[in-house]
Amino acid sequence: MMNQKILKTWIQEIRLLVSLEKVSLKKHCILRMRQRGISTDEFKDAMSHPKIVEYYKDDYPLPSALILGFTALGRPLHAVVALDQGSGILWIITLYEPTIEQWDEKFKKGGNDMDCPLCKGKMEMGTTILPFGMKNGRVIVVQNVPAKVCEQCGEEYVDMDVARNVESLLNRLERDGLSMGFVEYGVAA
């Protein structure tokens, strides 16, 4: 059961923080917005009239909620947000457009083999890109790293054996003196 009073306070707080732009987005959300053609203004628009779909008051370290908003063009956006009343920041943990199935199922847990732990979307095997900041501001980008990718919010997860391969690849590159450039996971692993 959602406590109506808490919900009302939350909606007020979210609207206030959004209007003041006291909002911090996870890096992944920025990349995703660009991919999906969601502008910052559209996002702000949608988050200005939030509806709370689910509320996780016992989340640690901050209470969080799944909110729904509509852009000026009527595009629905879901966001999982964490509200930090102490420092006055609205953290955006994940952001996506809800899929048709989700509207129908109303977030009932489906019989899927793997659900995204952030949005309960379907996870599929894919690849990701891992940029590592090295010393002196240099960057090594490992491409085509196998990953589980959420088809809805786009969040990516890398299995431990793959992470270990990436680690030894980076160690090897560092030993060889490479501190900048692009490497293919498949070729090097």
Ligand SMILES: [Zn+2]
């Ligand atoms: Zn997801």
